[in-house]
Amino acid sequence: xxxxxxxxxxxxxxxxxxxxxxxxxxxxxxxxxxxxxxxxxxxxxxxxxxxxxxxxxxxxxxxxxxxxxxxxxxxxxxxxxxxxxxxxxxxxxxxxxxxxxxxxxxxxxxxxxxxxxxxxxxxxxxxxxxxxxxxxxxxxxxxxxxxxxxxxxxxxxx
Amino acid sequence: xxxxxxxxxxxxxxxxxxxxxxxxxxxxxxxxxxxxxxxxxxxxxxxxxxxxxxxxxxxxxxxxxxxxxxxxxxxxxxxxxxxxxxxxxxxxxxxxxxxxxxxxxxxxxxxxxxxxxxxxxxxxxxxxxxxxxxxxxxxxxxxxxxxxxxxxxxxxxxxxxxxxxxxxxxxxxxxxxxxxxxxxxxxxxxxxxxxxxxxxxxxxxxxxxxxxxxxxxxxxxxxxxxxxxxxxxxxxxxxxxxxxxxxxxxxxxxxxxxxxxxxxxxxxxxxxxxxxxxxxxxxxxxxxxxxxxxxxxxxxxxxxxxxxxxxxxxxxxxxxxxxxxx
Numbered sequence: 163x164x165x166x167x168x169x170x171x172x173x174x175x176x177x178x179x180x181x182x183x184x185x186x187x188x189x190x191x192x193x194x195x196x197x198x199x200x201x202x203x204x205x206x207x208x209x210x211x212x213x214x215x216x217x218x219x220x221x222x223x224x225x226x227x228x229x230x231x232x233x234x235x236x237x238x239x240x241x242x243x244x245x246x247x248x249x250x251x252x253x254x255x256x257x258x259x260x261x262x263x264x265x266x267x268x269x270x271x272x273x274x275x276x277x278x279x280x281x282x283x284x285x286x287x288x289x290x291x292x293x294x295x296x297x298x299x300x301x302x303x304x305x306x307x308x309x310x311x312x313x314x315x316x317x318x319x320x
Numbered sequence: 321x322x323x324x325x326x327x328x329x330x331x332x333x334x335x336x337x338x339x340x341x342x343x344x345x346x347x348x349x350x351x352x353x354x355x356x357x358x359x360x361x362x363x364x365x366x367x368x369x370x371x372x373x374x375x376x377x378x379x380x381x382x383x384x385x386x387x388x389x390x391x392x393x394x395x396x397x398x399x400x401x402x403x404x405x406x407x408x409x410x411x412x413x414x415x416x417x418x419x420x421x422x423x424x425x426x427x428x429x430x431x432x433x434x435x436x437x438x439x440x441x442x443x444x445x446x447x448x449x450x451x452x453x454x455x456x457x458x459x460x461x462x463x464x465x466x467x468x469x470x471x472x473x474x475x476x477x478x479x480x481x482x483x484x485x486x487x488x489x490x491x492x493x494x495x496x497x498x499x500x501x502x503x504x505x506x507x508x509x510x511x512x513x514x515x516x517x518x519x520x521x522x523x524x525x526x527x528x529x530x531x532x533x534x535x536x537x538x539x540x541x542x543x544x545x546x547x548x549x550x551x552x553x554x555x556x557x558x559x560x561x562x563x564x565x566x567x568x569x570x571x572x573x574x575x576x577x578x579x580x581x582x583x584x585x586x587x588x589x590x591x592x593x594x595x596x597x598x599x600x601x602x603x604x605x606x607x608x609x610x611x612x613x614x615x616x617x618x619x620x621x622x623x624x625x626x627x628x629x630x631x632x633x634x635x636x637x638x639x640x641x642x643x644x645x646x
Contacts, residue, residue, distance in 0.1 A: 222593040258600035260620040
């Protein structure tokens, strides 16, 4: 009941489901997602996967674009520390998102919308857990509106 | 043959760009010799009605500095656009938003509250704010609307060329004026400055080690920077990697790190995001395999006001453009 009330106050549709974009590195997390699929492990269908060569490839602009174009959350997943196919790409990614997160939070984005994780090619089960957790976190936060363009056309004139 | 007509106008700016024109020193006389200045509010007594009386396209080139944040500025730049053959966005504010653009982290309501009420030197218990219309002794007085958002010039009108810098250095101004007078202009939409990053032309370039790694962030007031060393190597954030060169390295030569007034180079969409990537690639690289998530976070927390720092000049031109309030 209480939950339904909360949903009403922020004008959320009852059947609303979050859209989450997942950037998965080719060598570990994408293979992990594949394994989850092959092993028929169930996880929420809210993620859209984009395969990238390395988590270090993800430019902060990709994440900004996602949030501006209506994604409610973004997950970036790479190899475990020490396992990066390109030696240190995942470390660069980790630092990049730490800086980007502080910036996004200053812009009013709720913590939890942009998440980073390590999933190896052998961790199908863990991949499902990560997706479940991210989906739940984003569900709790509701639709992302802070960075969405053209939400109210009158707000910016140009 | 009549001399080409030139207009200078200012919008949301500090007046430094007007100063930059005067900084041409003796060269200014050459410019005045070659052109006919028809509008320059800071120096000459021409009015809006004089511009309105001109034929469309009568002004050869308008140099407009400052961002656009009020109704009046919008009207004036639209008028100048109509009357001008070329419009040059002059200086950081017109080019990428500049310092006034930082107001896009707030909106009209919060800015008015701060400026007209909360500032310690202001006493305003009745909470009187500027109104667009006020009746005084039966006469209605009006003020132009103050917008929630600060716009770059090219978000409001078509801009032909950009002269970057806070303020643009005299040599670039002179190059631009000469190019216009001689008709040797590059493609429309060009930034009239070299397309290199500041690091590329930095006088301290040679002091930069092969692999940069910062262990701690220092702010310029906390340390006396070595006048020979790369700022980033010393842990002082310098926006050189994400900024266009051409400024003459004025800040660097004064032992201050770059703050990005020239905007990004040609291929870069978002200067702040680029700087996030640049900092991330050099911050805490040593022993990165032994560092925990918490340690990375505390290292990043040392960057004071990352949004204001990375977007110091370019917020209105960035992908984010403004903070959404409420």
